Amino acid sequence: MGTSAAIGLSDQGVGDARQAGRIGLVDYVVILAQLGLVLLLLRQFQIESAAFLRLATLAFGGFAISAWLPLRLRLPFFVLLSLAGIVVVLGAENAAWLVAIGLGLIAICHLPVAFVWRAALLLAVVGVLALQRAGYLAAPWSEAVWPILGAMFMFRLIVYFYDLRHEKAPASPTQSLAYFFMLPNACFPLFPVVDYKTFRRNYFDDDAYRIYQVGIEWMVRGVIHLILYRVVYYYLTLAPHEVTDPAQLGQYLVSNFLLYLRVSGLFHLIIGMLCLFGFRLPETHNRFLLASSFTDFWRRINIYWKDFMQKVFYYPAVFRLRKLGTEKALVIATLYVFIMTWFLHAYQWFWLRGTMLLVVQDILFWTILGLLVVANSLYEMKRGRTRRLGAPARGWRDTGVLILKTYATFWFICILWSFWTSESLESWFGLWRALGGSYSLEILVYPGLVLAVIAIGSLPGDSLRNVRASAVSDRVWQRSRAMTVASLVALIGISVEGVHSRMGQEVGTFVHSLRSGHLSRLDTAKLERGYYEGLLSVDRFNSQLWEVYMNKPKNWLDVDNANVKQFVGGFAQTELIPSFVQSTRYGTLSINRFGMRDRDYDLLPAAGTFRAAVLGASSVMGWGVADGETFEALVEDRLNSEWAGGEFARFELLNMGVAGHQPTQQMVVVERAFEFQPDAIFYVATGREISRATDYLAEVIGQRIDIPYEGLRSIVERAGLAPGTERSLARARLEPHARDVLAYVYGYIAGEARRRGVVPVWIFLPQVREGAWQEETPETIQIARDAGFVIINLEDLYGDQPIDAVRLAPWDDHPNAAGHRLIAERLFDELSQHRGTIFRSARQ
């Protein structure tokens, strides 16, 4: 059916369209051309993952075939395509497991026994799966299956079973399979809770061409959300300790809430893709930044979730309780919905991550939001709310009131959101100390921007939503289509390097950064910390870091940070366990009798031996490589094979790296190193030294650990801190002194070495991670130089190497064995160049 024929479909016309689902050749070509552009856009901006690009290619290719198939074959074709998508993303074996488990669950729903028995059996099977997910029972399939299996079944099974209970028309097996295994799900653990009834009911219930076109519009809108998300994520987010004045507080609150754009972007992409196969699903979000009350916010953000809760929990409760009176029923049912929302959030976390999420912020957030929505609902119940059939004719006064209400709601939600996403209650309360900071005109930036966006967004427009596209007027339809194509072309155009590089260096760099998905500087820092602190909560949602962790198998490497270290008290707190041996998936990890991840040595070097102590953290220790594969061991071997017998009879490099040790702790390690009478100290830095040194100092202050260094005590005093000061507050107050902390640490290490005739060498080892981690490097090099270290900078070590070739895993940013070999080669070359400066005996 051509465009013109589809305009203004009557009921009969809709029926015809549903039966035919056809599209004219010209319209088909127009859709295909736009899909080509969307694919290019996804590629240019590296939207989500490489797997998603493959999936999108499969989906768009599938559309090209599906659009010409007879209607009766399209759903089976969609099922086949969906199953192929699972294979593309998970591989054949994992896909087979996932489909088998899924088929088992669906089959239980249809057993020819009473519903109560089916429900009991379903609960029993889900219980066994939960035990497997939690690791109490072994599962023969890969860890990668769980998040996708969870995303497909954890909520949809509830909806499906509910509908099965009440549905009069039986579902066909094809519909069931299409519903559970729907195509884009293989790539997205966070997936909108699509309603089963709507999924079936809206299938090709409008002109096919217009359904497809709406799908493209939503996908483009999704990409725009995701690009905006990157702007916020890369450039605007702040860590709580960086919030020191009211202007930064405004930035923190707004950027923190806007990170939600990632969810809204992904949901638009997902539903847009489903539209290509005739599923005319409703919108997932409705301009949620413009909510003018709490109930309005609940209705606009994640609409599918709201609908799911309404259908499965709210209405059954409110209908059952209506004898108590409408108001009482409404209050109880609404609170019930919010309690269940909290519970299901923890339930979702369990299936995706395998652990229960019980965080006080989560409970309080849903409680507060629930109470606000109840109060708002009671108000609406009594006073009503304004509804319009078309563009409202509002006067200036009404528009002004609406803007004010929206503005107030926005900020309230931002504050509530910051509470929800905070790492701890202390951290959140600590934020508000920024109000005591300095006031400048910058304080107006975010409130002004927000007001402008809300004012523009509040201009009267058509208030009706989710009408069939065929019922939309020609003029509106053409305008919307033109906007989509223009956005596509503009975004693709600006993504071309030849275009954005001509817009000046700053714009070019900015656009270039938006073209790839990587961790922000804050999440990179969190990832670093994750290894050191066994971070439990990571970011609880809406974070790329969360996804990185989600993919990390349990018992990764068969040993964790805590297993290899022991608590020894004092300023350093921990050290490696002497004589510890463990087999890991990357070979044996052995600690010698002195607590070094190294072969055994005598306490004192033999005559004619050159000995260096290598200080650092996990990369030095050799996290994820076998004994003898660390760059330290490789360099030592090479020194002995190529240089031994010359000036020195033998070379010994003592690996004193300890996973998780921060620069500040190295002051203790270097004291220990001197006991082994080294000729040189190789201090290996891997980035963000200033922040990490200061983080640790804040930690020891919080834990009331004695600080045995006069210089550090003096900094603590200048920052106005006392032992026991809460960590986030201590960190914020140390921020202005962060450089001094590292300068003291480096000065201490280099000074103590020089005093003993030991050569201090500072080696910069680049991290094997994407994203921002370099921002402190130039300043750190300068501090090391000022402290008197011999500088060896390996910054360009990996050159054009693909990161996956030298990294252990996407969730473990340590060099693998190949990475260690590269480091060793380059370090040996650098040591050769500095031979005269470094290789001198301290004992002569």
Added chain:
Amino acid sequence: MSGDTDFRKEVRDFILEEFLPGENPDELTDDLPLISGGILDSIATLKMVLHFEERYGIVLEAHEADKEHLDTIRDIAALLASKRG
């Protein structure tokens, strides 16, 4: 009242009076999406259900308070007609 047309008029009048005062009745067509279109939210749906239950002495089930049964005036009228037998 027995005809589907009568129910439609009744439903339209109720919605106009209760939720859309001052709006042009001609724009409230029988097939306009009310739930997915944002006119009937959960509170409005509840009010409407209670009103018609009382008006016709019928009982609606929780699972019927959805888009399939209540999204348009036509759907609502059909549901009421079926309940009235």
